[in-house]
Each structure stands twice: as C-alpha cells, then as structure tokens.
Amino acid sequence: MNKSELIDAMAASAGITKAAAKLALESFLSSVEGTLKKGGRVSLVGFGSWSVSKRAARDGRNPQTGKTIKIAAKNVVKFKAGAELEGSVNK
Numbered sequence: 001m002n003k004s005e006l007i008d009a010m011a012a013s014a015g016i017t018k019a020a021a022k023l024a025l026e027s028f029l030s031s032v033e034g035t036l037k038k039g040g041r042v043s044l045v046g047f048g049s050w051s052v053s054k055r056a057a058r059d060g061r062n063p064q065t066g067k068t069i070k071i072a073a074k075n076v077v078k079f080k081a082g083a084e085l086e087g088s089v090n091k
Helices: 005-013 018-035 081-088
Strands: 042-044 050-056 058-061 066-069 074-082
Touching: 005 018, 018 042, 018 050, 074 081
Parallel strands: none
Antiparallel strands: 042 050, 050 074, 058 066
C-alpha cells in the first residue's frame, strides 16, 4: 500500500473526503517527524512505537575495492510493533 492508497482507504473507512484524509495523514506524519527530530518517542498503544537511536561512527569496507572507508555517526529511526499489531499479523 502506498500513500495515495492509504489516503483512499482512510477516506472510505472514516467517511470523509480524500482531501480531509490527506490532510489528516500529513498532519500525523509531520507530528511524528517533529517529535523524532527532537529526540522524542511516539507510542501508539497496541500498534507500536517509533524512537530515535544513535549509531556510532564505524569503519566499513567498499565491497568492490575492498578498501576501508569511514562511515559517519548518525541517528536512525526504529519502529517496534505493538502486541496487538504483531498478533493480528501472525494469525
């Protein structure tokens, strides 16, 4: 499912227009992004939670040449599925 299909599904299930569903989805995504940028955590009970983790700088290898390269430190987003979501997927 891509973004436009999700908007269509949200509009149909909530009985709202596609424009309203698009606005709601974009608002949700920007709120999650803003919270994660500040280093916060977003948790939806039963669905899952998003958090930010720091990945340390490390050495890596270029697979074509075999040369050692430096990989910079960065923040990565992690998602952990909630119990209800995992249960519904594993039925």
